Amino acid sequence: MTAAANQSGRRPTASRRLERAGIRDVAAAAGVSITTVSDALNGKGRLPDETRSRVREVAERLGYRPSAAARTLRTGRSGLIGLTVTTYGEEPFTFTEFAYFAEMARAATSAALSRGYALVVLPASSRHDVWSNIALDGTVVIDPPDQDPLVSELYRSGVPVVSDGKPGNCPVTAWVDNDHEAAVLGILDHLSEAGARRIGLLTGTSTDTYTRLSTDAYLGWCHRVGQEPVYEAYPAHDPAAGALAADRLLARPDRPDAVYGLFDPNGTDLLAAARRYGLRVPDDLLLVCCSESDVYAGTEPPITTLSLKPRRIGTTVVNLLIDAIEGVEPGGGPDSGRLFPPRFRTAGTGPPPGTLMPTELIVRSSSERRSPRTTVSPPRPPGEV
Amino acid sequence: MTAAANQSGRRPTASRRLERAGIRDVAAAAGVSITTVSDALNGKGRLPDETRSRVREVAERLGYRPSAAARTLRTGRSGLIGLTVTTYGEEPFTFTEFAYFAEMARAATSAALSRGYALVVLPASSRHDVWSNIALDGTVVIDPPDQDPLVSELYRSGVPVVSDGKPGNCPVTAWVDNDHEAAVLGILDHLSEAGARRIGLLTGTSTDTYTRLSTDAYLGWCHRVGQEPVYEAYPAHDPAAGALAADRLLARPDRPDAVYGLFDPNGTDLLAAARRYGLRVPDDLLLVCCSESDVYAGTEPPITTLSLKPRRIGTTVVNLLIDAIEGVEPGGGPDSGRLFPPRFRTAGTGPPPGTLMPTELIVRSSSERRSPRTTVSPPRPPGEV
DNA sequence: GATTGCTGAAGATACGTTTCTCTGTGTGCC
DNA sequence: GGCACACAGAGAAACGTATCTTCAGCAATC
Numbered sequence: 157m158t159a160a161a162n163q164s165g166r167r168p169t170a171s172r173r174l175e176r177a178g179i180r181d182v183a184a185a186a187g188v189s190i191t192t193v194s195d196a197l198n199g200k201g202r203l204p205d206e207t208r209s210r211v212r213e214v215a216e217r218l219g220y221r222p223s224a225a226a227r228t229l230r231t232g233r234s235g236l237i238g239l240t241v242t243t244y245g246e247e248p249f250t251f252t253e254f255a256y257f258a259e260m261a262r263a264a265t266s267a268a269l270s271r272g273y274a275l276v277v278l279p280a281s282s283r284h285d286v287w288s289n290i291a292l293d294g295t296v297v298i299d300p301p302d303q304d305p306l307v308s309e310l311y312r313s314g315v316p317v318v319s320d321g322k323p324g325n326c327p328v329t330a331w332v333d334n335d336h337e338a339a340v341l342g343i344l345d346h347l348s349e350a351g352a353r354r355i356g357l358l359t360g361t362s363t364d365t366y367t368r369l370s371t372d373a374y375l376g377w378c379h380r381v382g383q384e385p386v387y388e389a390y391p392a393h394d395p396a397a398g399a400l401a402a403d404r405l406l407a408r409p410d411r412p413d414a415v416y417g418l419f420d421p422n423g424t425d426l427l428a429a430a431r432r433y434g435l436r437v438p439d440d441l442l443l444v445c446c447s448e449s450d451v452y453a454g455t456e457p458p459i460t461t462l463s464l465k466p467r468r469i470g471t472t473v474v475n476l477l478i479d480a481i482e483g484v485e486p487g488g489g490p491d492s493g494r495l496f497p498p499r500f501r502t503a504g505t506g507p508p509p510g511t512l513m514p515t516e517l518i519v520r521s522s523s524e525r526r527s528p529r530t531t532v533s534p535p536r537p538p539g540e541v
Numbered sequence: 542m543t544a545a546a547n548q549s550g551r552r553p554t555a556s557r558r559l560e561r562a563g564i565r566d567v568a569a570a571a572g573v574s575i576t577t578v579s580d581a582l583n584g585k586g587r588l589p590d591e592t593r594s595r596v597r598e599v600a601e602r603l604g605y606r607p608s609a610a611a612r613t614l615r616t617g618r619s620g621l622i623g624l625t626v627t628t629y630g631e632e633p634f635t636f637t638e639f640a641y642f643a644e645m646a647r648a649a650t651s652a653a654l655s656r657g658y659a660l661v662v663l664p665a666s667s668r669h670d671v672w673s674n675i676a677l678d679g680t681v682v683i684d685p686p687d688q689d690p691l692v693s694e695l696y697r698s699g700v701p702v703v704s705d706g707k708p709g710n711c712p713v714t715a716w717v718d719n720d721h722e723a724a725v726l727g728i729l730d731h732l733s734e735a736g737a738r739r740i741g742l743l744t745g746t747s748t749d750t751y752t753r754l755s756t757d758a759y760l761g762w763c764h765r766v767g768q769e770p771v772y773e774a775y776p777a778h779d780p781a782a783g784a785l786a787a788d789r790l791l792a793r794p795d796r797p798d799a800v801y802g803l804f805d806p807n808g809t810d811l812l813a814a815a816r817r818y819g820l821r822v823p824d825d826l827l828l829v830c831c832s833e834s835d836v837y838a839g840t841e842p843p844i845t846t847l848s849l850k851p852r853r854i855g856t857t858v859v860n861l862l863i864d865a866i867e868g869v870e871p872g873g874g875p876d877s878g879r880l881f882p883p884r885f886r887t888a889g890t891g892p893p894p895g896t897l898m899p900t901e902l903i904v905r906s907s908s909e910r911r912s913p914r915t916t917v918s919p920p921r922p923p924g925e926v
Numbered sequence: 927g928a929t930t931g932c933t934g935a936a937g938a939t940a941c942g943t944t945t946c947t948c949t950g951t952g953t954g955c956c
Numbered sequence: 957g958g959c960a961c962a963c964a965g966a967g968a969a970a971c972g973t974a975t976c977t978t979c980a981g982c983a984a985t986c
Contacts, residue, residue: 226972
């Protein structure tokens with residue numbers, strides 16, 4: 157054994173045949189020190205270009221890949237971001253939120269990757285055995301319930317947390333949400349303009365922010381315009397309950413002539429209920445529901461939907477989170493770009509910064525009354541798309 | 542400074558105020574060694590229950606969370622599984638595969654979590670900077686192209702790789718795929734039974750296994766039953782091209798009276814094209830397409846779809862991968878449960894084990910002709926209603 | 927001629943675990 | 957009384973990197 161082979165301090169075992177090349181092997185092959193290899197590959201230190209490129213060439217030749225685990229241990233950065241959503245059942249995300257979540261997750265994944273991070277999908281169950289097994293630089297939480305112990309612990313242990321959905325009592329680094337109040341008011345106005353006289357609401361029994369804000373906006377609007385509220389609430393995670401609630405709503409003696417459903421499957425359920433009661437849509441009943449699914453472009457009739465623009469939300473949430481991780485003050489103020497260590501931010505300096513994002517109403521025939529039915533639009537000529 | 546405080550060998554700095562509690566702190570607080578703490582918390586070693594529970598209680602009190610990075614570095618296991626799919630654009634997964642991918646990823650995530658692993662979604666781009674920054678125990682690859690350099694490198698470096706879709710020339714640990722040949726033959730038979738005389742195919746130009754197997758099955762069937770093949774191929778990643786190809790197919794002089802479309806949006810496109818040419822579905826044209834979307838339950842008429850059962854695939858793929866990671870021989874043979882080190886498996890002992898999974902044909906009105914046809918409607922020229 | 931400053935790079939330490947090896951004890955057995 | 961043996965636990969060596977500190981050499985300055 158040569159002195160050079162031993163200078164690394166590595167145990168001189170002969171069983172290293174199949175192992176991956178480490179930084180030590182690169183150093184030995186290039187005739188430099190470990191420090192120099194690390195500096196050369198990471199673009200740090202003061203090295204002449206010649207040394208740098210030589211080391212890089214040797215590393216390439218040996219097929220050297222730095223150990224992510226070792227780097228994470230040393231630097232405290234894993235490049236991993238958690239994405240979690242409250243689960244009602246055994247699935248990592250709920251069926252009713254599926255389209256929203258899928259789109260949002262897709263955008264979040266893209267946004268993270270483009271900044272060099274990767275996304276890990278995790279269950280919101282507070283089982284530590286899976287969470288604590290993963291080194292996360294930060295976490296995105298979708299719709300955290302009030303006083304979520306998981307979020308609290310993450311935040312307390314210094315991991316930045318950004319939530320999709322305004323958090324109730326959770327301390328978070330930042331949050332992003334739709335302007336649900338404006339969205340509901342916009343829909344109610346839209347329905348009124350289409351001729352609705354009594355607008356009903358299909359809402360949920362849970363106390364999450366989305367349900368609460370939307371319902372409150374509806375009640376406030378009713379109060380202002382002097383309409384008696386007409387709504388049915390059901391546990392949103394139960395699809396069967398949704399169909400029943402839709403039926404109940406249309407079976408009421410004070411049956412509404414327009415309905416907004418807060419959850420994705422409401423449109424289909426309301427349509428089916430309307431059919432049962434012989435109500436024509438939109439002639440007898442105007443319909444809008446909140447959904448990201450394109451199913452409603454193909455129903456008979458097509459149903460107006462409110463899109464929460466999950467892609468925009470996902471992108472924004474991830475970028476806010478990475479800003480916090482990297483210690484960049486996002487605001488874009490005068491000292492934008494200034495670095496500050498996130499985990500040393502003093503707690504309790506007021507509420508966390510929140511961002512409200514607009515929604516989009518996709519108007520289809522279910523909410524457009526052919527008002528004065530003067531003409532029936534003629535069948536379209538073929539070839540027109 | 543007491544001797545006890547220094548016995549851990551830790552530098553006796555006073556700046557440890559805000560740091561997380563480490564295993565050393567637990568050991569000191571419990572009055573035992575680091576070894577004992579590790580053993581107590583991991584259920585290893587030989588410790589009396591009293592010691593074990595005392596250590597656990599102290600750890601709990603200090604809010605101790607083991608460092609995932611350190612554990613990964615030491616054990617070589619991260620508990621992380623990569624999930625990747627070929628990207629055609631900037632998105633981590635393609636639009637045409639969206640529903641399939643979303644369902645598959647959801648099932649894969651569930652399956653992984655239930656076995657204590659978490660899933661990381663990664664792009665198939667061979668950019669090392671993101672892949673090599675993450676310690677992966679294994680990877681699921683969806684539809685690897687022939688001789689994918691990414692897959693090759695992963696496999697070479699000892700990371701188990703299981704592919705969704707039979708791999709072309711990639712060395713993989715195992716693979717799972719649908720029985721595409723059986724699926725296509727089943728559809729062709731189904732259409733024949735519904736009265737189809739000339740069945741067309743809407744297929745893709747790419748050379749991936751799915752497209753190739755399906756097309757070959759179609760061609761073989763045509764050859765057997767003596768029908769002249771009628772098909773149009775287009776680049777599957779381009780939605781606009783799909784609509785054009787659907788149009789081309791129905792504009793042919795030898796227009797088919799039934800069509801199977803290999804890709805998700807084909808159903809909608811074919812329906813639109815049929816409408817343009819004044820073809821009634823299913824009376825003049827029988828329609829089936831491969832899709833996971835429930836849109837086709839609501840179209841007019843509802844369209845028969847072939848489901849690849851992505852959930853089943855996702856679950857199977859992940860379980861196979863974790864079996865390989867943990868060194869469990871899956872087959873359930875006589876020595877099932879026997880351990881073998883996966884990365885020492887000799888290469889070249891024949892093709893990797895593959896699993897074929899059945900598909901499901903969801904029959905809707907678009908492929909059910911209401912009555913035995915007595916008259917044959919003559920082909921109409923385009924534009925005529 | 928001594929001090930300073932810069933360059934290029936090596937040495938050593940720490941990150942926080944897991945695990946292999948080893949050491950004292952009491953205890954049963956011949 | 958001596959031996960082996962199971963028990964409870966301690967010590968210390970990795971795992972592979974990043975980085976802080978040091979150091980030799982050399983040129984320029986005072």
